[in-house]
Amino acid sequence: MQPGATTCTEDRIQHALERCLHGLSLSRCSTSWSAGLCLNCWSLQELVSRDPGHFLILLEQILQKTREVQEKGTYDLLAPLALLFYSTVLCTPHFPPDSDLLLKAARTYHRFLTWPVPYCSICQELLTFIDAELKAPGISYQRLVRAEQGLPIRSHRSSTVPRAWPSLRTSSRRLQKLRSWPRALGTQPRPGSGSGPSCRQ
Secondary structure, three states: OOOOOOOHHHHHHHHHHHHHHHOOHHHHOOHHHHHHHHHHHHHHHHHHHOOOOHHHHHHHHHHHHHHHHHHHOOHHHHHHHHHHHHHHHOOOOOOHHHEEEEEHHHHHHHHHOOOEEOOOHHHHHHHHHHHHHHOOOOHHHHHHHHOOOOOOOOOOOOOOOOOOOOOOHHHHHHHHOHHHHHHHHHHHHOOOOOOEOOOOO
């Protein structure tokens, strides 16, 4: 395969991701918009879940889209991409020992710390999440499950925590919690507006 060429699987995942992001706008939040987004996200999840390696492909493409957000200034897409990245990492069964995906993600989201609130706040949360996963892969998912089951969250000295596939109940509650990110954007200044605090001065 020549440099820059993509496989059929990569093309299909990219198309499904584009469908999830198509038409996203703060001015278009409605029942039909939410239904369409849920259907597109479900289709993307079904495609990716067919093979563990597909999760890594999707993460690469999410990071590429996130870098385009910074370059082109399509700020409305930052929160949806952040949500997709967070959810995909939680669902990823395994990261190869030589994978540098999380390190690349940390470098990517660190660039947004100078953006106004809530954009920088979203990226701060992601950087904390990424740091925890680098130290103990799978710890975030385990903490999420323990919290939802009302179990005490204990510190783990082990460097690796076994991953498990998220249940529908867990995924539903996680998405309900994360939906507050896009809604928060509606009353906040955008980068370049000349107002609003940032997370890093």
